[in-house]
Amino acid sequence: MEQAVFKELTRHVLRTARGRRPIVVRNALLQNRMKEPLSSRTIGELKWYSCGPTVYDDAHLGHARTYVSFDIIRRVILSLTGTRIDYALGITDIDDKILKRAAERKMSPTALTSHFEARFFEDMQTLNVLPPSKILRVTEHIKELQSFISDLIKSGSAYACDSGNVYFSVLYSGERYSQLDPSRSLKGDPSSSSRTSHGENTNLEKRDPRDFALWKRDTNAHQDGVWDSPWGLGRPGWHVECSAMAMHAIGPFLDLHTGGIDLRFPHHTNELATAEAKLCHLQVAQAHGDELDRWSHTWMHAGHLHLSGRKMSKSVKNFITVREFMNQGGTADCFRVFCLLHKYSSPVEYSDDRFLDANSYLTRLRRFTSRNPFAQLENMEGTRLPFHPECPHGAKLAAEVTSTQEAIEDALSDDFDTPQALAKMNRLVATANASISSDGTWKSGAAALAYSSASELVQTTLRMLGISADACSFVAKNATPSSTDGSPTDITDAFVDLRARIRAAAKRKDIGAIFEVCDKARDDALTSFGIRIADRKDGTSSWSKD
Structure with missing residues (x-):
């Protein structure tokens, strides 16, 4: 060949x-x-x-x-x-x-x-x-x-x-034999490239130690998994199947x-x-x-x-x-997000923390898609919110929705880069959440419409990737919008996530990881709510709100 x-x-x-x-x-x-x-x-x-x-x-x-x-x-x-x-x-x-x-x-x-x-x-x-x-x-x-x-x-x-075994001669393939794995070149010592699998043993009847079985002799005619063949009783070898x-x-x-x-x-x-x-x-x-x-x-x-x-x-x-x-409490959606957060071809280490990261990401998206943009189109004084398409709050978010849709397609078209696609969705959620005022109302009616488009894009993308559609609305559909500036729901989610990470680290008796989790909550989660924590030298802490 x-x-x-x-x-x-x-x-x-x-x-x-x-x-x-x-x-x-x-x-x-x-x-x-x-x-x-x-x-x-x-x-x-x-x-x-x-x-x-x-x-x-x-x-x-x-x-x-x-x-x-x-x-x-x-x-x-x-x-x-x-x-x-x-x-x-x-x-x-x-x-x-x-x-x-x-x-x-x-x-x-x-x-x-x-x-x-x-x-x-x-x-x-x-x-x-x-x-x-x-x-x-x-x-x-x-x-x-x-x-x-x-x-x-x-x-x-x-x-x-003569024994009834049939082997494939790797020398027949020539240098094409190593096309999937160049380290298996036939130019080297045959014994150095030899490796068997699924119970196949090297023996003297092979012409080359790298040859592998296509048909394996087995004379136990009364056993399941044995068939007659032109070469005698046996069963097929793994690699030809x-x-x-x-x-x-x-x-x-x-x-x-x-x-x-x-x-x-x-x-x-x-x-x-x-x-x-x-x-x-x-x-x-x-x-x-x-x-x-x-x-x-x-x-x-x-x-x-x-x-x-x-x-x-x-x-x-x-x-x-x-x-x-x-x-043990795992879910199909959480495992799928864990897979999505890493490139399909990359090695990944299994850990509780990685699955907590996946669960946190999924919870954030589901909370985002559960909000009803039309549940409250008045501000606190009862004034109607503007829908004009040139409203800066709405225009900015609408442009972000369009660019995110294109960026997700670009990422998935590039060797199925799901981590990049999820990162783009995460950025969109952050931009959309910024269209909500600190009092929990929309900054404009146009922003509410753009938020609806962003939510639709996130839900469509999750469904495309195999995240169950019914789980995208785990909060009542008529829920009013909530601010990311320290709402009870957001802070409770952060607390539950913090508790889960501390428990996981404690089970491993990893004191260093516990300190890292606490610092991460201080620097990331609570800061996003406008809460600042200062650690004192005596081990106590104080907090303030921006």
Whole structure:
């Protein structure tokens, strides 16, 4: 395959409806993960495959971070471009880990995977993750997998051993093998690049230690998860499953392939190698010469979620399940905001403080959208407030609404920069709150109208990102506007947030963090209400109001 030239065929750039901006993404397939426009082979349709879970245990927050992040991206694409998305999710429901866990629990592999697959989709529904267009289980595609492996053997990219094992030859891929991870170049020592996964062991029958299993011999004919094949009894290897299922269910080419960053090597690297070998075989069979398109045009990876400095992982029992998080008082909206506040591709450390930050942000937006701009259009003397569009209070806020809408679209079009989009919304809320006088009335009728537009933009954006719409109005809809200059509601929210942060730090016995929380309340929260606190040398404090 080294001589094969991978040629770019005609593609259609996904653009936003407003402003016709292209959506650009960091493509892991390009050198230095350069940005390029997200595109599709078919106008109006994006073919997307995502690696799903291995269903032998409950999903943890590391999994949730990946699937919620991609759900956000999916919603943004749908909302900004109107493109139909054919989204397929692969489910590994047979492998060594599953067989081991089933034996430990004295149950069949089918019963085990059925149980945990159902719980996985329950967790995703709880987190408001849209269901996939297609669900691809490995056990339902054995025929297609065997046919795929046979074609690889015919192409010379794979070889069957007398033992009944079938391996893919990484040397067949040449230097293209390292395109997703340049550190895996085949020019170095084979032993230094060798890494196995999902129970695969190195052995002497491999031609190269980097070769990986496509079919794994298993002579236990009475065990679930064993199938007959041209090479004898066994089951498929992990790395060939996704490429075979995706090609069968979606077609020979993908527009987008996603998964956690931990899958980049070896899984995605090996998956891509098998897919390209299959494409080479198809092109030769169809006499199309040696020009090929990329199998998946774009590859994107979600960053790890860390706990105590380590990646959340079942293998090292370093995780919090989705159900544990929800049972401890977590909410789907709070977790989604936590994801939104960090770039989807960046590693993030799990901590109570970060979730408190997410909850504080969400509470502020919900309080903002709950206010009714038309509940009080008189000032304290009963004088009607002006609606003239040139009123400076209204004009300034109206201009801020327009610029914020454009800025949010710009941020989301730039590799789905949700932290920047949320920062723009936060600034809009601050500007809109400034249109309220200290006595809780509007500075003008025009300001009230502009406030209504700002509230609508915030609600629309939250819904687009997957924040439940009914939760955007947690205060009575006929509530009168309140000032941010020290209203009971705002000060109570600040107090509750302060108390939660102190409790979290106390549980960790982190005295330094407690002092930081107190100083933050003094410098940020109370200052925004016009309250000044001065700490004395004797440990006491005094306060004054501006």
